[in-house]
Amino acid sequence: MTDLLQAKFRVHYPSFSLDAEMRLPTKGVTVVFGPSGAGKTTLLRCLSGLEKAPSGFMKFADQVWQDDARGIFIPPHKRKTALVFQESRLFPHLSVQENLLYGYRRTAPLDRNLHLDEVVQVLGLADLLKRYPHKLSGGEKQRAAIGRALLTSPKLLLMDEPLAALDRQRKAEIIPFIKSVEDKFAMPIIYVTHSMHEVLQLVNTMVILQAGKVVRQGPAQEIFSDVRLKEVLGDEQLGAVLETSVAEHDEEFALTRLDFMGQTLIVPKQNVAVGKTLRVHIHSKDVSLATAPPAGVTSVLNILRAKVKTIGAPDRDGFSVDIELDAGRPILATVTRKSLANLKLKPGQPVFAHIKAIKMIRS
Template identity: 40%
Template sequence: MLDVDVKLDLGAFRLDVAFDEGAGITALFGPSGCGKSLTLSMIAGLMKPQQGFIRLDGEPLVDVEKGIFVPPHRRRIGVVFQEANLFPHLSVRRNLLFGRWFAPRREREIDFDAVVETLGLGKLLQRRPGRLSGGERQRVGIGRALLSCPRLLLFDEPLAALDMARKLEIMPLIERIRDDFRIPMVYVSHAVEEVVRLADRVVVLQAGRVRSIGEPNAVFGGGTQALDDRFEQSSALDVVVSDVDEAYGLVALKHSSGVIWTTAAAGPPGRRLRVVVRANDVVLSNAELVGVSPRNMLTGSVKAIDVKGPLALASVALDGGEELAALVTRKAVDELGLKPGARVFALLKTTALDDRLTAG
């Protein structure tokens, strides 16, 4: 269990963050400059707060009032940065084994071969970092952090410098680490899709303060507005793989309010997934439509309408409990009679769903 309650005054910027974290992955989410990486640096011991404390499994790593500050090398915390920061003169094997120096011999419970297999590093062990791709370097950086046998793993925007192909290579590995090694993680990102796919819990930061805390579905629900940019407003929905249409290459994802068809390789029937739906990809109708190209139609009722200028963000309470955000014009609100309690049909184009980032 990680317990954080810290304050830091940098003049133009003040940080005041408090949250606790248990098993799985906790994401620190928010725009650039909101304090995510600064908070992570204090957990790692790279910066000191002016007030507050940080505790890991009940042990104080920092307690300003009591004068406690455990140096970084004694915290048993693995850190993965945006850049892997490998030693260029060492082979991949020796870079990985460097992490071993930070683990007491009696606590070296994570096996070298298991890490190599999980991260797919077997064929790279004799190479030097200069001969690796960006994704390969990041995998080595993750392996080095793992082999320090940490009590906690910190990820600071680990995918930000990678292209989409490399991101899709790394994300399943982070999921495997979560599931196989069961080390709690704090993951910093400003990318909605990464957070929705990976996180069990999200701490949303804005201007140095905690704005909201909750599961991805709640934080990115239709009414929470975790994102200030209305055009980036998204929703996260839990679904279950229910059917496969092999003739057309489509997979049916069952939601309590309807069925979502996707082109994702979603796995066998019964598998639970999480999908991201952007508000400006949702079309609302007050009547069930036929003969239209969108394949997906979810049912629900309007919960709230937030009007700003010519646009409006409609929060739809879907049948079954989750919320969906839809960005529409104010004129559409008036013409469709959209108001709290009104029944609506939400249409989603299959091609608007990014099947590369479908969460497992």
């Protein structure tokens, strides 16, 4: 397989050490998530080459960017990566257009895959080109900074908490742009954040970093139903993140029907075209279980057929237990021990998962 980013870094400082090993797909958005001080920024700096891990290995697709065993280290300006930081770092003496072209002009003509016009269009920068950085809002600055990074035609875009300095509204304004960068330019993005809000909106693959170590990496759908990550993600977040596609809108009852692995979820009407993907988030506490389909009429609209995969250990509070289900994609359910005893659940047993609440993730 060549469509992989493989990386292994060891960095030791007196107060901090990073010992991370990763295998990531070279497409989509990979979110590096973890608390402050977990080593996220150091990891990103190692990937970009701004920091040289004394013992490191990094391979992007079939190109080796660092291999200390063989004495290989490609310096930052020769790697095809681009960086976006928390601060925009635009050059104050250059207009937006000159900022955008700074890296473009320093990219060999044959390597230029992206050009000013398309980047300006996707990031909505047309009205800003003549302006200088100090005349821009925080959100506009970040869009310009993303544009400047893209115009070096990188193979990999690295973003270090690019929205952390912005308020809620500005964040919401930028996230669609980041998505469209990934979409329209097929640009793999590694995105560092400690904001769960940003994770849910952007993530395809997730790397969880804690105290300099990779705790878990994998597709987001698996991560959000992994009971072992309760501490790291918070029990509020655990459950399932599902990719559904919009099947139809029901105007009469103001509902939208979503297709998910051959099953159906019904949610309040969404302003999303039929056929489009919609990502939903389900909390494990909003999933209850039954061993038989409901007899008679129920007010619960969403019932998914699933199989019990594993039954977790009782929670610290002693009354609830997490059960991992397989509904084509993993889903986690948190039920009381009492219910578990009543239901007499065993691994492999088919169940009906009643979904009491579904949160739409959209920007």
